Amino acid sequence: MALPTGRCEMTTVQENVVTDDAQAVPAGVPLARRLRPLIGMTVVAAVALASGMGGGADRYEIFVATHFLAFVIAAAGLNILYGYSGLVSLGHGAFFSVGAYGMGWGLLNTGLPFAVLLVLVLLAAVAIGLVLVLPTLRVQGHFLAMVTVAYASVVHVILVNWDSVTGGPLGLSISPRRLETWVPSEEVLFGFAVVTAAAALLFMSLVRTSSVGRAWRSIRQSEVSAACLAVPVRRYRVLAFVVSAVLAAFGGVIYGLNVGFLTPSEYDVMLSINLLIAVIVGGSGRFLGPVLGSAIVVIGPEFFRFLGDHRELMLGLILIAALSFGRGGIAGLLEDLARPIISRLRGSGRRTAGAGAAHEGEVA
Amino acid sequence: MGAQHIDEVCLTVSDVSVEFGGLHALRNVSATVRPGTVLGIVGPNGAGKTTLFNVVSGVVRATSGSVRLDGEDVTGLPPHLRARHGLSRTFQNLALNEEMTVLENVLMGAQRRVPVSLGRLAWDVVTRRSAARELDARRDSLRVMAALGLLDDRDRLISELPFGTRRRVDMARALSGSPRTLLLDEPFSGLGDRERPLMAEIIHAIRKEGTVGMVLVEHDMTVVTELCDELVVLNEGTVLASGDPRSVLADPVVQEAYLGPQLERRRGARR
Numbered sequence: 001m002a003l004p005t006g007r008c009e010m011t012t013v014q015e016n017v018v019t020d021d022a023q024a025v026p027a028g029v030p031l032a033r034r035l036r037p038l039i040g041m042t043v044v045a046a047v048a049l050a051s052g053m054g055g056g057a058d059r060y061e062i063f064v065a066t067h068f069l070a071f072v073i074a075a076a077g078l079n080i081l082y083g084y085s086g087l088v089s090l091g092h093g094a095f096f097s098v099g100a101y102g103m104g105w106g107l108l109n110t111g112l113p114f115a116v117l118l119v120l121v122l123l124a125a126v127a128i129g130l131v132l133v134l135p136t137l138r139v140q141g142h143f144l145a146m147v148t149v150a151y152a153s154v155v156h157v158i159l160v161n162w163d164s165v166t167g168g169p170l171g172l173s174i175s176p177r178r179l180e181t182w183v184p185s186e187e188v189l190f191g192f193a194v195v196t197a198a199a200a201l202l203f204m205s206l207v208r209t210s211s212v213g214r215a216w217r218s219i220r221q222s223e224v225s226a227a228c229l230a231v232p233v234r235r236y237r238v239l240a241f242v243v244s245a246v247l248a249a250f251g252g253v254i255y256g257l258n259v260g261f262l263t264p265s266e267y268d269v270m271l272s273i274n275l276l277i278a279v280i281v282g283g284s285g286r287f288l289g290p291v292l293g294s295a296i297v298v299i300g301p302e303f304f305r306f307l308g309d310h311r312e313l314m315l316g317l318i319l320i321a322a323l324s325f326g327r328g329g330i331a332g333l334l335e336d337l338a339r340p341i342i343s344r345l346r347g348s349g350r351r352t353a354g355a356g357a358a359h360e361g362e363v364a
Numbered sequence: 365m366g367a368q369h370i371d372e373v374c375l376t377v378s379d380v381s382v383e384f385g386g387l388h389a390l391r392n393v394s395a396t397v398r399p400g401t402v403l404g405i406v407g408p409n410g411a412g413k414t415t416l417f418n419v420v421s422g423v424v425r426a427t428s429g430s431v432r433l434d435g436e437d438v439t440g441l442p443p444h445l446r447a448r449h450g451l452s453r454t455f456q457n458l459a460l461n462e463e464m465t466v467l468e469n470v471l472m473g474a475q476r477r478v479p480v481s482l483g484r485l486a487w488d489v490v491t492r493r494s495a496a497r498e499l500d501a502r503r504d505s506l507r508v509m510a511a512l513g514l515l516d517d518r519d520r521l522i523s524e525l526p527f528g529t530r531r532r533v534d535m536a537r538a539l540s541g542s543p544r545t546l547l548l549d550e551p552f553s554g555l556g557d558r559e560r561p562l563m564a565e566i567i568h569a570i571r572k573e574g575t576v577g578m579v580l581v582e583h584d585m586t587v588v589t590e591l592c593d594e595l596v597v598l599n600e601g602t603v604l605a606s607g608d609p610r611s612v613l614a615d616p617v618v619q620e621a622y623l624g625p626q627l628e629r630r631r632g633a634r635r
Contacts, residue, residue: 209468210494210498211471211474211475211478211494211497211498211501212485214464214468214471214472214475215475215478217461217463217464218461218472218475221459221461222459224423224443225455225459227422227423227442227443227444228421228422228423228443228444228447228453228455228459229444229447229472229473229475229537230443230444230447230448230475230476230478230541231444231475232442232444232480233444235480235482239482285463
């Protein structure tokens, strides 16, 4: 009621607008349209699954694929934190470790079923995330990166030194017998990883266009203007951090089960850096970002096996190349390539509809 | 509609002072805004116009004095809670999210309807109340966008739009979500000759509706005299004069402070 509605006498403004259009435009975006990218992804996943099962993929290929999916889950969370909210974290390896070690320790030392352990591990990630986010709330950018990188190294030190729980430098071996009850084969774990990764990506893409996602994206732009737009900035920063912590821990659970053997050297600062690289190279804030980025970080080195110890170098080169494309990473580059095609298709559609034809011609 | 609100006040600034380490950015500034009226704020650079906006929106805390929105004291509240008391603003630099579409940007105006408590928010998602709210927000945003002639651009990214259209998007965002008090931070700056009358008409239309009170910071004196019901002249953080725009601008004290340097220069040239 308090707004200039159609009955305002705004002649020049109104001339541009057929008021009835306001009713003609559907107010909501149909869920089917929002789910479209997801349907495509599920098909890809199903094909991958089928080829993995039926095509006679060897155990190593399934191992790498599961490793990849564990990274996708964690990177989806980090995409919410960095890609949507603009908060850099070089410490999410800490939550990945919480997931891997929490599940490993739980399987070895308690008789609880897998599902219960999973819930407990994720709740632990929430609790640890809530504690660790508090000191970060006053800092941004580089300072935030420094605080979080400290988390990653502290957790690594704890893993090395807390012998009674983590097994110290030697690590923990999840005994096959205990594991077999819940994860009878690599294929089952792979299937579980596919479903979880799809759910994580679904959540990530649906939340983006919700009021929460818009609030996160406005924080990325400017915390001051977000606050003026009624966004409780600190709460949403906490929320983004905790959500990404939970997804990182989930990725860690799958990663740990996949390897079956937990050594602290795998959960060092480099893990956190790799997770962030996956988001940035893949394309931060984009749907395909975590997928493409994880593929490069996890599967990429497999292709450069012939380089031996120098394959880390290739990752560095890809990182530099992707960063030179700009903030969109590889997903953004693909988008830029696809945009002219899409707009041409849309343009021709509009011309057949007869609307805006003159304007289109003018531009062309 | 305007008549029933005549003795209502949507914004009261009383005796507000702001100090930045000994520097008085504002000194005992008072002003009131009624729904359906426009209060103009003018003054030379550094007079405290931006600080006054920041004190009202909560970005800067007042050293003393109080701010009331719709009769409620909001002096101690952070910006996001003040927005929930019906306060809305446009930005001189627009502050639009370039990676969002026009519709998404305008939908940010409805953020004030989202509960602050995350627990409440989660409960709303479970009970589907948030979906209903989102639909309402879309309807509201599209209505405002239709009134401002933005419907054709609804799915465009901000980065694809010319500046004049971006200003209107900023305005639409400020208007969606039913504000009571609207702060307009130089809404005419950067607009071309064709877009200026359009913006003036938008402001006129809001004024005519009679439910939203506006505060306008603007340099163009013809715009100010044309649009404002009341004018406050700030100089070095203090209110130099206030009242009816024409008489205020005719006041010799105002002319001296505001145009002083120019007059002196002109006198010097004559000699």
